[in-house]
Amino acid sequence: MILALQSTLEAGHLQALDRSLMIALAPVVILTIAVLVLLLVDYFGRKHPGPQGGISLQNASTITIASTVLALLGTLGTWGWLNTLPNGPSQGLFPSMIPSASAARWDFAPAFVVDHFFLFVCLLVCVVVIITSLNFIPFLQRKERYHAELFPLLLLSAIGMMLITGSRDLITTFMSLELLSLPLYVMCGLNDKNRLNKESSLKYFLMGAFASGFFVFGAALIYGMAGHLNYTVIQNMIAETAQSVDPVMLIGIGLVGVGIAFKLGMVPFHAWVPDVYQGAPTPVTAFMATGVKVAMFAAATRIVLECLPGLQAELWRDALVLFACLSMLVGNLFALHQMSAKRLLAFSAIAHTGYLALGMVSGTPASGSAVLFYLAGYTFASLGAFLLITWMAPDGQDDVFLDQMHELWQKAPKAAICLTILLLSMGGFPLTAGFFGKFVVFKEAWLAGLSSIVIFALLNSAVSFYYYLRFVIAMYMTPAVPGEASLNPRQMPGGYVFSMVMTVGLTIILGVLPQLLLGALDLTNLGS
Amino acid sequence: MDGQLLAWWVLAIVGSLSAVMMVLSRNPVHSVLYLVANFLTLVGIYFLLSAPMMAVVQFVVYAGAIMILFLFVVMFFMSPEARRWLRPEIKSQWVFGTLLTVMMLTVVYISLFTSGRVNQGELEMGRPTIAMAGAAENPREELGHPAGLGVRMFSYHALPFEIAGLLLLAALLGAVLVARDERSEGRQHLAHEFEKAEEAVAEEVQA
Numbered sequence: 001m002i003l004a005l006q007s008t009l010e011a012g013h014l015q016a017l018d019r020s021l022m023i024a025l026a027p028v029v030i031l032t033i034a035v036l037v038l039l040l041v042d043y044f045g046r047k048h049p050g051p052q053g054g055i056s057l058q059n060a061s062t063i064t065i066a067s068t069v070l071a072l073l074g075t076l077g078t079w080g081w082l083n084t085l086p087n088g089p090s091q092g093l094f095p096s097m098i099p100s101a102s103a104a105r106w107d108f109a110p111a112f113v114v115d116h117f118f119l120f121v122c123l124l125v126c127v128v129v130i131i132t133s134l135n136f137i138p139f140l141q142r143k144e145r146y147h148a149e150l151f152p153l154l155l156l157s158a159i160g161m162m163l164i165t166g167s168r169d170l171i172t173t174f175m176s177l178e179l180l181s182l183p184l185y186v187m188c189g190l191n192d193k194n195r196l197n198k199e200s201s202l203k204y205f206l207m208g209a210f211a212s213g214f215f216v217f218g219a220a221l222i223y224g225m226a227g228h229l230n231y232t233v234i235q236n237m238i239a240e241t242a243q244s245v246d247p248v249m250l251i252g253i254g255l256v257g258v259g260i261a262f263k264l265g266m267v268p269f270h271a272w273v274p275d276v277y278q279g280a281p282t283p284v285t286a287f288m289a290t291g292v293k294v295a296m297f298a299a300a301t302r303i304v305l306e307c308l309p310g311l312q313a314e315l316w317r318d319a320l321v322l323f324a325c326l327s328m329l330v331g332n333l334f335a336l337h338q339m340s341a342k343r344l345l346a347f348s349a350i351a352h353t354g355y356l357a358l359g360m361v362s363g364t365p366a367s368g369s370a371v372l373f374y375l376a377g378y379t380f381a382s383l384g385a386f387l388l389i390t391w392m393a394p395d396g397q398d399d400v401f402l403d404q405m406h407e408l409w410q411k412a413p414k415a416a417i418c419l420t421i422l423l424l425s426m427g428g429f430p431l432t433a434g435f436f437g438k439f440v441v442f443k444e445a446w447l448a449g450l451s452s453i454v455i456f457a458l459l460n461s462a463v464s465f466y467y468y469l470r471f472v473i474a475m476y477m478t479p480a481v482p483g484e485a486s487l488n489p490r491q492m493p494g495g496y497v498f499s500m501v502m503t504v505g506l507t508i509i510l511g512v513l514p515q516l517l518l519g520a521l522d523l524t525n526l527g528s
Numbered sequence: 529m530d531g532q533l534l535a536w537w538v539l540a541i542v543g544s545l546s547a548v549m550m551v552l553s554r555n556p557v558h559s560v561l562y563l564v565a566n567f568l569t570l571v572g573i574y575f576l577l578s579a580p581m582m583a584v585v586q587f588v589v590y591a592g593a594i595m596i597l598f599l600f601v602v603m604f605f606m607s608p609e610a611r612r613w614l615r616p617e618i619k620s621q622w623v624f625g626t627l628l629t630v631m632m633l634t635v636v637y638i639s640l641f642t643s644g645r646v647n648q649g650e651l652e653m654g655r656p657t658i659a660m661a662g663a664a665e666n667p668r669e670e671l672g673h674p675a676g677l678g679v680r681m682f683s684y685h686a687l688p689f690e691i692a693g694l695l696l697l698a699a700l701l702g703a704v705l706v707a708r709d710e711r712s713e714g715r716q717h718l719a720h721e722f723e724k725a726e727e728a729v730a731e732e733v734q735a
Binding site for chain 1 (some may be wrong): 635636638639640642683684685686687689691692694695697698699701702704705706
């Protein structure tokens with residue numbers, strides 16, 4: 001035993017405690033400190049034990065936003081710092097020694113990697129957290145429910161989202177997956193007086209627990225076959241047995257895939273999405289629809305590009321392509337006649353999962369950056385749309401229905417224009433971020449030889465315009481029905497104005513000048 | 529038949545039977561007790577696999593702490609009728625359950641047999657060459673023993689270890705948030721009940 005310990009020490013296992021680690025993980029470290037600060041301020045701010053007192057909503061959100069801005073700056077700093085390092089722009093942390101393919105020498109396989117792919121997702125998650133927390137305050141004040149604990153939970157979930165994208169080991173992936181979902185289960189059931197909230201929380205929790213079970217079972221089977229959970233080892237193992245991969249290994253990969261597909265809301269594992277999205281408080285839905293999708297797709301893309309390249313295409317790609325097509329079809333068909341805006345966005349999120357999965361399965365070196373571009377465009381559009389719903393919802397109702405949108409153009413022209421731009425971007429209208437997202441994703445799929453599927457996807461996105469434009473037409477052209485509980489456009493608080501300018505502005509900028517982001521995303525290509 | 533194999537057969541049969549009984553039993557308390565039996569057989573199987581650390585953790589954490597928690601939950605939060613006889617919510621639930629279980633087992637067994645890992649009743653799993661760095665000669669030694677586990681937990685698995693801390697923090701916060709609201713509601717409910725009782729007493733006094 002002592003011998004083993006010595007050899008691990010000599011092999012540099014404890015390089016893990018390097019100082020550069022703290023710099024490389026800057027966004028995660030900053031957010032973790034912010035969580036602790038929030039909790040301690042809350043604790044010491046109380047004069048008496050009990051629900052009264054503690055940190056005010058305003059202060060909690062200020063600390064959250066300030067620390068997230070700091071994390072954003074830290075991420076940008078690390079982004080530049082990575083390029084100056086002598087051993088390349090990808091930093092492996094927590095290495096383990098594995099035998100190389102020749103088995104004559106040992107290689108280092110990191111459990112976690114800090115590269116531009118990881119940092120870009122950190123940037124997106126930071127933006128999502130900032131915009132979501134800006135919009136929590138007016139929402140919470142309106143509901144008259146006091147929940148300052150919400151902000152630490154939001155940050156913990158964001159930490160999970162960041163960590164899962166840099167993970168190169170199934171244990172780290174699993175722990176981050178749980179860290180990102182657990183706070184969301186609580187946040188969904190935020191308003192305990194609302195039955196829909198409770199239902200949404202419970203459904204999400206049960207489905208999430210089920211998905212985690214699949215993931216762990218699959219990871220156990222993979223461990224049984226490969227003897228390790230590191231992506232590099234799994235990739236080597238698959239590459240060695242390329243022609244006859246062990247069926248047990250395949251089942252393991254399949255079960256891990258099912259677990260991830262549940263979280264992504266991919267058909268046929270999508271049944272929870274509409275109910276959970278509709279039932280959750282709208283700012284939480286915004287966070288869930290964008291943050292979880294970004295993190296899970298980034299993690300899934302890393303697994304596809306770093307574990308599976310050696311696997312024969314018909315063993316995994318065909319199944320994923322089928323799921324992608326079903327997601328587009330089911331999402332679009334069910335969205336066609338939705339009256340509730342939140343449900344519409346939920347079904348359109350399922351359709352978007354399909355488009356994104358298409359980019360992911362293409363498996364070309366640039367597919368990682370294509371998926372990230374699409375995710376950026378989708379995130380801004382979806383965040384903005386959910387925030388507008390939060391703002392427009394009449395009192396005592398946490399949703400907007402089609403009938404209530406009539407004549408929004410006369411009541412609140414600015415909001416109507418913003419919503420129009422965001423919905424068009426989701427559909428993929430030219431000169432918006434959504435268009436270029438679809439363009440790069442479909443291009444990668446086309447290059448990978450999936451031309452017929454790309455045509456199917458194009459037809460689907462044409463169909464999707466029907467339901468997006470249905471809401472647009474309602475805002476401009478349909479006269480209001482008398483007696484219908486109409487929208488209640490309040491004075492827009494500063495936080496909302498800022499978020500709307502950010503989301504709509506970024507949607508247009510990325511649509512008109514996509515090369516700004518595409519250039520930076522060249523750094524994020526994955527795969528060997 | 530040597531002693532190890534005999535022990536394995538006994539443990540395997542008792543373990544499978546208790547798992548089946550746990551699902552079939554209509555009484556939730558019995559289900560929990562069957563699950564305890566199942567976990568204890570797993571402890572034995574881990575010992576047979578020369579994984580003493582896993583066995584001890586299984587015994588202390590699962591068979592000990594978690595099952596006690598289960599029993600408490602069943603005793604405290606279920607109505608007395610439900611505690612004796614749990615009714616399945618979905619009709620013919622067991623048909624679908626059996627079907628899915630059989631499908632899953634079929635897939636796993638077919639894959640195990642076609643992979644050629646089952647030879648004359650013996651199952652070979654894992655590849656010692658890749659298994660562990662540092663102690664490649666004896667991979668079981670390293671993970672099975674607390675020392676090896678500790679070394680890995682603070683080196684290669686340091687990050688998931690830290691994430692587990694954050695995860696527990698999130699779970700704690702979530703539990704406080706959920707339970708606090710329930711408790712204040714319960715207090716209001718209690719106050720309401722008291723008011724009703726007082727009114728009833730006042731009415732009786734008037735009468």
